[in-house]
Amino acid sequence: MAIEGRSEGAGGRIRLGMVGGGQGAFIGAVHRIAARLDGRFELVAGAFSADPERSRASGAELGLDPRRVYDGFAAMARAEARRKDGIEAVAIVTPNHLHAPVAVEFLRRGIHVICDKPLTATLREAKALAAVAARSKALFVLTHNYTGYPMVRQARAMVAAGELGPIRVVQVEYAQDWLATPLEATGQKQAAWRTDPARSGAGGATGDIGTHAYNLACFVTGLRLEALAADLQAFVPGRRVDDNGHVLMRFEGGARGMLWCSQVAPGNENALRLRVYGETAGLEWAQEDPNYLWFTPLGAPKRLITRGGAGSGPAAARVTRVPPGHPEGYLEGFANIYAEAARAIEAAREGRAPDPAVTFPGIAEGLQGVAFVDACVRSSRRGAAWVRPAF
Numbered sequence: 092m093a094i095e096g097r098s099e100g101a102g103g104r105i106r107l108g109m110v111g112g113g114q115g116a117f118i119g120a121v122h123r124i125a126a127r128l129d130g131r132f133e134l135v136a137g138a139f140s141a142d143p144e145r146s147r148a149s150g151a152e153l154g155l156d157p158r159r160v161y162d163g164f165a166a167m168a169r170a171e172a173r174r175k176d177g178i179e180a181v182a183i184v185t186p187n188h189l190h191a192p193v194a195v196e197f198l199r200r201g202i203h204v205i206c207d208k209p210l211t212a213t214l215r216e217a218k219a220l221a222a223v224a225a226r227s228k229a230l231f232v233l234t235h236n237y238t239g240y241p242m243v244r245q246a247r248a249m250v251a252a253g254e255l256g257p258i259r260v261v262q263v264e265y266a267q268d269w270l271a272t273p274l275e276a277t278g279q280k281q282a283a284w285r286t287d288p289a290r291s292g293a294g295g296a297t298g299d300i301g302t303h304a305y306n307l308a309c310f311v312t313g314l315r316l317e318a319l320a321a322d323l324q325a326f327v328p329g330r331r332v333d334d335n336g337h338v339l340m341r342f343e344g345g346a347r348g349m350l351w352c353s354q355v356a357p358g359n360e361n362a363l364r365l366r367v368y369g370e371t372a373g374l375e376w377a378q379e380d381p382n383y384l385w386f387t388p389l390g391a392p393k394r395l396i397t398r399g400g401a402g403s404g405p406a407a408a409r410v411t412r413v414p415p416g417h418p419e420g421y422l423e424g425f426a427n428i429y430a431e432a433a434r435a436i437e438a439a440r441e442g443r444a445p446d447p448a449v450t451f452p453g454i455a456e457g458l459q460g461v462a463f464v465d466a467c468v469r470s471s472r473r474g475a476a477w478v479r480p481a482f
């Protein structure tokens with residue numbers, strides 16, 4: 092796909108811009124590492140902060156040309172779209188309420204978007220953004236980074252191959268403890284916007300980590316949510332969004348699931364864990380021990396599948412970097428999403444379809460995640476009534 096009026100070049104690194112991710116931010120630095128790991132992207136521009144001074148200081152620290160460090164994302168989109176060597180893709184790493192307005196500025200100009208989750212703060216915005224993305228020639232990549240782990244790819248391939256039989260039960264949880272106290276009252280930046288419904292959306296833990304758990308469950312099982320019943324709480328006094336949620340799920344086809352997300356569970360750091368049970372076997376995977384996958388066939392001993400080791404198949408192998416026993420983790424998994432994005436962008440540059448093995452979450456998964464949060468909030472307000480997600 093040639094993007095009108097822009098110089099694509101025959102090859103070379105993909106010119107990347109970034110919105111958000113300035114000094115003191117969390118995930119922007121992770122995106123920069125992930126983009127660098129395989130040498131397929133080069134960061135050349137950014138609007139790193141709502142504060143122009145901080146944006147400039149952040150750009151200088153990253154060694155960028157000061158003329159390509161912008162005071163605002165709209166100015167950046169306009170200026171970069173005009174340049175012959177303008178950015179080809181933008182990473183969006185701002186708080187949630189800015190994902191939609193930023194993405195729209197770039198998608199409209201044919202610039203590929205790599206956006207962090209959740210897709211947007213509201214379902215209305217998610218639907219509007221999906222419509223813009225559908226009209227744009229540019230790609231939309233959503234960094235549900237846990238889908239980049241080799242053992243998660245392995246689990247998905249095993250379910251798809253029928254190695255578990257028809258799926259009956261899905262148990263997924265994402266527990267943390269960093270919001271067990273009113274951290275937002277101290278001014279801590281990441282806590283402040285995450286507990287402000289205007290910036291995070293109506294879901295707190297559900298939007299922040301529940302969407303990861305939900306996406307992981309759907310990615311591995313291929314199931315589609317039919318209805319849910321959610322019981323959400325804000326345990327910390329005065330908190331305006333949930334910090335703990337229990338969700339019952341019914342999937343199309345009859346499978347049942349439970350999702351627990353919590354940011355007030357002492358002793359938990361990033362305890363994302365998935366268990367899937369079919370008629371003939373089960374699978375268990377935990378993010379904090381990501382190089383291992385348990386396969387539990389009914390009536391037979393449990394088997395431990397190791398990343399790069401015996402029993403690990405081609406879906407895992409194509410995103411495996413180092414031999415078994417040398418740990419790969421969060422950064423490599425994140426970089427796998429960037430590598431998949433690069434393959435798709437390079438194919439688009441050359442006007443060909445990407446290799447069918449290229450897999451990354453996109454706008455559809457983003458919309459499903461925001462619809463999941465919306466359904467959780469609606470259900471919980473009605474006393475944990477069963478509701479359907481409005482995909």
Ligand SMILES: NC(=O)c1ccc[n+]([C@@H]2O[C@H](COP(=O)([O-])OP(=O)(O)OC[C@H]3O[C@@H](n4cnc5c(N)ncnc54)[C@H](O)[C@@H]3O)[C@@H](O)[C@H]2O)c1
Nearest residue numbers: 111112113116117118138139140141184185186187207208
């Ligand atoms: N995939 C993951 O594992 C993961 C982990 C953490 C956060 N996230 C997501 O990443 C996003 C950012 O989270 P974070 O923890 O890094 O937040 P953060 O508060 O640390 O960083 C947000 C950044 O956005 C900047 N920003 C705010 N308004 C801006 C504007 N108008 N223009 C340009 N920059 C602006 C801030 O200055 C800051 O640099 C959120 O959507 C969050 O849900 C994803």
